[in-house]
Amino acid sequence: MKLETACIHAGYTPQNGEPRVVPIVQSTTFKYESTKAVAQLFDLEVNGFFYSRLGNPTVDAVEQKLAALEGGVGALCTSSGQAANLFAILNVAKCNDHVISTAGIYGGTVNLFSVTLKRMGIDVTFVDQNASNAELEKAFRPNTRAVFGETLTNPGMEVLDIERIANLAHAHGVPFIVDNTFATPILCRPFEYGCDIVTHSTTKYLDGHAVQLGGAIIDSGKFDWEASDKYPELTTPDASYHGLIYTKAFGKAAYIAKARAQLLRDIGCCQTPQGAFYLNLGLETLPLRMERHCRNAEVIADFLAAHPKVERVNYPSLPGSRDRALACKYLPKGCSGVMSLELKGGRTAGVQFIDSLKLISLQVHVADLRTCVLHPASSTHRQLSDEQLAAAGISPGLIRLSVGLEHSDDLISDLEQALGKL
Template sequence: MYPCSPNAKIETKCLHAGYTPENGGPGVMPIVQSTTYRFDSTEHVAALFDMPTEPMYSRFANPTCDAVEQKITAMEGGVGAMLTTSGQAASLLSVLNLCSAGDSLVSVSTIYGGTVNLFSVTLKRFGIECIWVDPNASEEEIEAAIQPNTRLVFGETIANPALTVFDIEKFAKIAHRNHIPLIVDNTFATPVLCRPFEFGADIVVHSTTKYMDGHAVQGGGVIVDSGNFDWAASGKFPDFTEPDESYHGVVYTRDFGKMAYIIKARMQLMRDFGCYPAANSAFLLNLGLETLPVRMRQYCANAMAVAKMLKSSDKIASVTYPGLPDDPCHALAEKYLPDGTSGVISISIKGGREAAVRFMDALRLASIEVHVADIRTCVLHPASATHRQLTEEQLVAAGIDGGLIRISVGLENVEDIIADLEQALDKV
């Protein structure tokens, strides 16, 4: 599948995986800007509806997108991937591929606020219950939350914006003891800093809008399948092991083996929901992927310098950055993220919400954005923005208070970033 070895380093995969002689090779990925494709016979089209081995319609497959999917698959070390139009769409489809009305999932409470709303409100309307657990809960407490109708466990490698580090191995063992898969949102870490499959995760999702794109030019998401979960042995997923009457009686585990999950997601869900990106979006995403390893190293270096500066300020009540030795999640960060903990820092300003607003409004270089993981430094007040829809109890569970500010450290000269933060702190 890949012109580079499966054992190639991440930098090589970012540059070479996904390119084939058919699409021109590295540097000339084509933009196949077409909704449809022409076939040489009726029989050819009919065969594709039985076994989708090539793109037939751009609502669920496209050659440019396919090349990028292959690249991300190689980066994460999986067997297949499917792009979506947003990270939220990836999270939604990753769950709907496993859950139906009457089922439940278990998720840690510190995940991204938009995903909290997706799980607790929208999925509830679908008849799917989300059971919340503390990421620091004991194995016994987590196990007790898993019900007979629970179909998956969900967590974020680095939580947005609480920045807690997810204990992937612990949750994977618990999930597998109960014959269900673990889904991990790896957006902030990217496969450059952490590859969750190596620690027992079964499915990975990303908001590619963030570090993978890196330039704030297009939204997107992706689901990656490890191929490691045994759906047949689980006994809890008849949709995988029994004929799908909506698709000519295909049996996903029988007909697609290790790729059963990702093929089912495409053939069932992407076919019906149609939240597939355009070829041009995939082309732009690929440009971001090609520089991802270089950018991630610089994000981490800049953020560490900024975090140390912020720790020394008497205007700040707390600094959360897993890379700091005294951070509560530092031990987990050393295990899962030895090469760095991204460019995102959470701080709590003394004086609460009013002081946080004064600080943010005084910034000159850093901009206030409803975004994160950009090449430029940006800030956001989660309680007023991304997590505004949460109740006070949900804010506390997510590790958010009124003075909390999320700082996404960019790639500007770190001395300039620090100078801007210092002058804004002087005005608090």
């Protein structure tokens, strides 16, 4: 199936007389004919549902759709994007392990990595994704277990050189995890460039209507856990599952099977059937929406870049943008609806501009069908130190603009009147 078709049909094929739309199976529990049948489920010997924390028919249909869209072998939905990134790391790293992450990622993920993972004993080194291979090599340690980055960084809008970093990670025998939230599988499919595991905050474009928090992890099935001696949790018996070996029992699907069996079981953070239903509605129109987000953003980026009161616009496909060549390679269909900008007059001008907008709203959100703005330094990235802000490419006056699906003429009128007040 092409992506447009998979967005509508993948994951759910109704049989004669069954509901046409993925139904919401609200039940937390399922009924069985025998204790043997339940035991087989608990031993992961047969597929099936036994408790909605671990799996549910509605959530399962959406997981299959997400796996198809990214071209992976399996997917796991979580309650939020934060939970997805946490699980993606915890599934391969434990206390005394080390992870390398690019520095320009979403502020919430920086906190998760530098505070919460650190408390768990997992050390994260942040690197500049544009550093040379020789520089990046220096970050690897014998206990490094994963490399992490974002396809398009939030809010700096830097484009990740997925192929280059994947090659580096693989040379050190570790997987490359990419948060593909802003690009979505419509604009970029990181597995095609060597990435091993993709994560999403489905709260953003995949839902697209700002109605449901969610996250997802998708596995390419390509990383060879057995060839590496670094992942005994995947390749040796799991005492909490009667000695089951994930790579032996699930082959290429081992990573998601382990995340479900251990992390969803022990920590929870599952998506709800109702939440998966909303997410599925969003996914059905994703290709149409992404096309419009990109075209609108290109018009707005051109307008802002030419405006005398604007100092700088970060939108990778703009002529003269540092990452334009990377954008052509990884994001040929467009660079999403998100951009960031700096006004002449810095922070003061930025605050005045945001407060003057009428149609475009100030929201702690991004990648939604309604155009919205945010001042990262005083909100999403507020907990970051000045050094962390600088490493993430966030200046005090930086404004994040998330271009929605309204008519671009109306958006330009609003931007023009707000810039006119400066």
